[in-house]
Every structure is written in C-alpha cells, then in structure tokens.
Amino acid sequence: xxxKFYNTxxxxxxxxxxxxxxxxxxxxxxxxxxxxxxxxxxxAYLFADVLRRYLEFKxxxxxxxxxxxxxxxxxxxxxxxxxxxxxEYTDKYIRFFFEDIDLLRIKRADVYPRVTDHIxxxxxxxxxxxxxxxxxxxxxxxxxxxxxxxxxxxLAKIDISRIKPGATVEADEYEKEDVRDFxxxxxxxEGEPFWVTEIGEGRPGWHIECSAMSIKxxxxxxxxxxxxxxxxxxxxQNEIAQSEAATGQKxxxxxxxxxxxLVDNKKMSKSMGNIITLRDVINRGYTPETLRYLFVFSHxxxxxxxxxxxxxxxxxxxxxxxxxxxxxxxxxxxxxxxxEITMLTSRHAQRFETEMDNxxxxxxxxxxxxxxxxxxxxxxxxxxxxxxxxxxxYELMLKFNAVLGILTLKEKGVLSGNIEALIEEREKAxxxxxxxxxxxxxxxxxxxxxxxxDTKEGVKWRKK
Ligand code: AMP
Ligand code: ZN
Numbered sequence: 107x108x109x110k111f112y113n114t115x116x117x118x119x120x121x122x123x124x125x126x127x128x129x130x131x132x133x134x135x136x137x138x139x140x141x142x143x144x145x146x147x148x149x150a151y152l153f154a155d156v157l158r159r160y161l162e163f164k165x166x167x168x169x170x171x172x173x174x175x176x177x178x179x180x181x182x183x184x185x186x187x188x189x190x191x192x193x194e195y196t197d198k199y200i201r202f203f204f205e206d207i208d209l210l211r212i213k214r215a216d217v218y219p220r221v222t223d224h225i226x227x228x229x230x231x232x233x234x235x236x237x238x239x240x241x242x243x244x245x246x247x248x249x250x251x252x253x254x255x256x257x258x259x260x261l262a263k264i265d266i267s268r269i270k271p272g273a274t275v276e277a278d279e280y281e282k283e284d285v286r287d288f289x290x291x292x293x294x295x296e297g298e299p300f301w302v303t304e305i306g307e308g309r310p311g312w313h314i315e316c317s318a319m320s321i322k323x324x325x326x327x328x329x330x331x332x333x334x335x336x337x338x339x340x341x342x343q344n345e346i347a348q349s350e351a352a353t354g355q356k357x358x359x360x361x362x363x364x365x366x367x368l369v370d371n372k373k374m375s376k377s378m379g380n381i382i383t384l385r386d387v388i389n390r391g392y393t394p395e396t397l398r399y400l401f402v403f404s405h406x407x408x409x410x411x412x413x414x415x416x417x418x419x420x421x422x423x424x425x426x427x428x429x430x431x432x433x434x435x436x437x438x439x440x441x442x443x444x445x446e447i448t449m450l451t452s453r454h455a456q457r458f459e460t461e462m463d464n465x466x467x468x469x470x471x472x473x474x475x476x477x478x479x480x481x482x483x484x485x486x487x488x489x490x491x492x493x494x495x496x497x498x499x500y501e502l503m504l505k506f507n508a509v510l511g512i513l514t515l516k517e518k519g520v521l522s523g524n525i526e527a528l529i530e531e532r533e534k535a536x537x538x539x540x541x542x543x544x545x546x547x548x549x550x551x552x553x554x555x556x557x558x559x560d561t562k563e564g565v566k567w568r569k570k
Contacts (some may be wrong), residue, residue: 109164109463111330112407114216114338114361117260119465122360124329129169130161131324134215135316135333135341136172139199140180141205144381145397145412146367146374150334152398153364153406153466157332159509160462170215171323173316174200174515177221177309177519182298192222192299206384209394209527211511218310219319221310228310230304232290233354236305240351243510244282246293246306252286253346262339275441287343290314313344317352320345326353333560336373368411382412389550392417392526399424399512402468430479430513431503435515437496439489447485447495451502454478458506475506515565525556529565532558 110119124130133234134154137143143151151172155238158168175181185195200220207214232248234239240254252258252266259266266286282289289311294300300307326349333342342361349357366373375386387397400420404410405425461470482499485491507513533548548558551567559566 107459107463110465111360111362112465114363117263120360122329124166125327125359126168130166130330131328132158132170132330132332133316133320133324133328134166134170134172134331135337136174136218137199137203137275138175138178138180139203140178140184141199141376142202142381142383142385144374144376144383145387146334146381148206148210148397149214149363149367149401149410150208150332151212152210152401153362154466155210155511156364156406156466156509157330157403158213159511163462163505163509169324171217171219171320173319174218174220175312175315176200176202177299178312180443186297196220196222197554209384209530210398211387215299215495216466217323219323220412221315221319224315224319225301226303227252227322228314229291229301230306231314231318231321231348231562232310233305234352235290236544238351240347241290242283246308247282247289247416248291248305249282249287250290250344250347250351251284252288252347253284255351257350258286258347260343261346262343264339288313288340290348294451294563295311313341314348315340316351317357320357321349326355326357328358330360330362331358332364332521335365338363353514355504362434364406365409368409371411374412375499387417388527388531389546390417390423390551391554395512395514396421396424398510402470402510405469406466424512424514427475427479427512430483431500431513431515432501434482434485434496437486437491437500439492439493439496441489441492444485444490444495447482447491448498450478450481451495451498455502455505462509467545471506471510475503476500482523525551525554525567529558531565533565 108121111122112119116330116431130155134151137147154170154172158170161168174268176192178458181196185192188195204329232241233424235250236243236248239251241248241250291314292308292311293304294307294309298309301308318413320331331342331345337401346357368374372380374380384397388394400417401410403420454477457474458471461467461474464470478499482491485495503513528547528551532544535544535547536543551558555570556567557570
C-alpha cells in the first residue's frame with residue numbers, strides 16, 4: 107500500500123508524492139515563547155515528530171524547519187512587565203522549550219529560525235507584495251489585499267464574502283480598506299520594539315514570518331506543512347496567500363493538522379487557564395514516554411481529552427510493554443525455532459507499516475503490536491519460543507520504537523527512564539538556580555528509593 111496522508115486542503119487522504127524523490131521538506135508551526143509549552147502544544151510537536159520519524163523509517167531524508175515566534179503582542183507585553191529586553195525574556199522560554207522537546211524525545215528539527223533574526227527577509231517579502239499589487243499601505247502599516255487573491259478561503263473552506271468585521275480584525279487594524287485584509291507590516295508604535303527597513307520603521311505582522319522563513323529554508327514549495335487545527339484560519343490561509351502571491355508557485359503540497367488536546371472537553375490553552383505542562387506530568391511520577399504513549403494511542407486527527415486517570419492507564423499498559431521487551435532481551439531457551447512466530451513477525455512488520463501508511467494510524471499500529479505481544483507471550487508460556495525467535499521479535503519492537511519512541515529500556519535492574527528524566531529535570535532546575543524545585547525532585551526520588559550523589563563526573567544514582 108502506498109503512503110497516504112490526509113490533506114486539509116483537498117479534504118481527502120492522498121498518496122504522498124514528494125517534490126523530490128525520497129526527500130521530504132517539512133515546515134512546522136512552532137512555539138510562541140512567552141511561557142512554558144503546555145501538553146496541547148506538545149501534542150502538535152509530537153505529531154510532527156512521529157510524521158518525521160515515520161518518513162525516515164520509510165527511507166526518506168527529511169529536512170524540517172520550525173519557527174520560534176519571539177515577537178508578538180504577548181512577548182512584547184510580558185518582557186515590558188518584567189523590565190527586561192525581549193531577547194532576554196524569550197531566551198528563557200526558548201531554553202524551556204528545548205528542554206521539553208528533548209525530554210519528550212522529539213527529534214530536533216534541522217533549523218529553528220527566530221522571528222527577530224529574520225526581519226529583513228520579511229520586509230523584502232512585503233516589499234515584493236507591494237510591488238506586485240497584492241498589498242497596500244495605510245498610514246505606516248502594510249496590509250494584504252485579500253480581494254486580489256481569488257483562492258483565499260480554500261484551505262479553511264470558508265466563504266470569504268461572509269467574513270464579518272470583528273472575526274479576524276485586531277482592534278488596532280481599523281485603518282485597513284477591507285475587514286478581511288490582514289497586516290503584513292505594523293507601523294512603529296510608542297514603547298514597542300521596531301526595526302528600520304526598506305519598507306519603513308515598524309515590525310512584521312504575525313503571519314508573514316512563516317512564509318518568509320519557510321521559503322528561505324525549504325524553498326518556494328514544500329512537501330508538508332504541519333500545525334494544530336487552530337492554525338488553519340486565519341494563519342495558514344494567510345500564509346498561502348502571501349507566499350503564492352509573492353512567488354507565483356504552489357506553497358504547500360500537503361497540509362497536515364493535528365486536532366486539539368482538551369481538558370474537561372475544552373481546548374487546553376493559556377487563555378482558558380487550564381494548562382498542564384510536561385513538568386506537571388513528570389512531577390506526578392509519569393515518564394515523558396508515558397505521555398508519548400497516551401498521545402500515539404489516539405489518532406492525531408481525533409480530539410483527545412486529557413485526564414490523570416487516562417495517563418494512569420497509559421502508564422500501566424506501557425509498563426507491560428516495557429516488561430515484555432525486557433523479557434525478550436534477557437530471553438534464553440533451548441527451544442527449537444517456532445516457524446509460526448517467524449511468520450507472525452513478518453506479518454506484524456507488514457501490518458505496522460500498513461497502519462502507519464494509512465495517514466499515520468498509530469492506534470492501529472499499537473493494536474497490531476499488542477496482538478503480536480499476546481501471541482509471543484503465549485508461545486513463551488508454552489515454552490515454544492527459540493532464542494532466535496525472541497531476538498527477531500525484540501529487534502522488530504526496537505524498529506517500531508524508532509517511530510513511536512515509547513519504550514523505556516531497563517538499566518541496572520530498574521526501569522530507569524523515569525529516574526533519568528527526573529535527574530535531568532533536577533539538573534535543569536539547578537542551572538536555573540531553582541533550588542526549591544531541585545530539592546523537591548531529590549525528595550521525590552528518595553521516596554522512590556533512589557539516592558542521588560553529586561560527583562565530579564556529574565550526578566550518580568543508586569538504590570537505597
Ligand atoms: P502557540 O505557542 O500558541 O503558537 O502554539 C503552538 C502550536 O501548538 C500550534 O501549532 C498550535 O496549533 C498548537 N496547539 C495549541 N493549543 C493546542 C491544543 N490544545 N492541542 C493541540 N495543539 C495545540
Ligand atoms: Zn506558522
């Protein structure tokens with residue numbers, strides 16, 4: 107079966123045909139760095155990570171870019187409130203962002219362009235749009251003229267003639283000619299950072315960053331663009347308009363969007379005040395892998411309602427999977443090779459791929475893994491599994507894990523993933539001079555029977 111992805115633009119699953127054979131260029135909308143990422147944001151990044159890992163599994167070379175939005179109303183306001191520079195303020199949250207994605211074993215993208223490092227690229231693009239007649243100046247700002255772009259609305263499947271004032275309009279944009287138009291460039295404002303460019307003094311609007319940085323790092327046309335569904339409109343719709351108007355070429359071949367993570371059936375978001383961070387999850391004693399497991403257990407296009415109970419279940423199931431893999435690793439037997447298990451292994455290798463080829467059907471892939479685990483366990487019980495059989499199944503599990511990243515492999519007689527994650531978290535807390543948090547983690551480890559020793563070579567741990 108061919109690899110298929112659901113393309114938001116066509117509203118259908120389509121065979122993935124990259125622009126260049128066996129190469130995939132991916133742009134993923136990244137964090138606005140004005141606070142900790144919540145696990146809803148992390149769901150969107152994890153989905154992009156599984157996509158990337160699976161393309162690599164299929165033999166593709168992937169180049170991925172993810173923007174870091176360090177310039178917007180929120181970062182400006184918060185840095186002002188704290189009396190520090192925008193750079194200093196956002197640097198801190200960029201560090202937290204990387205800590206989170208590393209803990210969650212999300213593979214790093216190839217580039218993480220920061221908005222404030224690419225103002226000139228954005229100004230150049232705005233200039234081109236002005237020259238081509240797709241944009242106009244009003245006072246010191248520049249707006250995109252939506253009526254000049256006939257395809258506007260296609261991604262979001264909206265009829266633009268119905269957009270009413272207030273739907274996408276920011277209060278400070280009343281100067282524009284048409285309510286649907288959006289700001290490409292904002293005039294310099296008292297007390298806000300601004301840049302001196304060929305198109306004037308000011309700062310870019312939000313949407314232009316992704317167009318300018320995607321084109322710079324991945325070319326005019328990219329294979330896949332990812333984000334959460336809230337990005338579809340207006341953000342991604344505006345990205346299409348700006349990019350295609352500027353280059354005259356198709357911007358994105360396949361748009362992929364992840365559904366929301368909910369809490370109490372409401373979207374998890376900072377403004378709702380219902381956020382949970384990865385630190386909260388770790389502090390409750392769950393490994394980052396457990397969160398990964400919870401996420402891949404549902405399809406990226408379905409809504410997922412987060413509860414502590416559901417992560418508790420995920421943890422139990424994942425423990426059983428980890429124990430199974432450990433059992434295979436240490437497996438020793440004089441039994442003869444079981445041909446049925448050999449066939450079972452190749453059947454499940456195939457089924458995993460069939461499920462994943464079907465728009466990254468991770469729940470289906472997990473169901474296949476559990477079926478295989480059940481049959482292999484039964485063979486072990488019947489003492490009908492050879493050492494070679496066990497090795498083949500073990501290696502297959504590792505291959506699946508290269509895509510899903512959910513297993514925690516045993517070390518020194520204890521499942522160590524959680525401990526290592528906590529130690530890492532404590533180290534980071536100490537670097538940030540948050541000694542209170544560092545001590546809390548030491549105490550939690552002690553409760554788990556783990557003693558930490560700070561040595562010259564770093565932190566070591568042993569069982570009490
Ligand atoms: P932000 O930092 O708000 O710009 O969001 C970063 C990414 O997280 C975007 O791709 C959003 O679409 C995505 N996102 C935000 N909230 C959620 C949520 N509750 N569930 C899934 N993805 C989300
Ligand atoms: Zn974006």
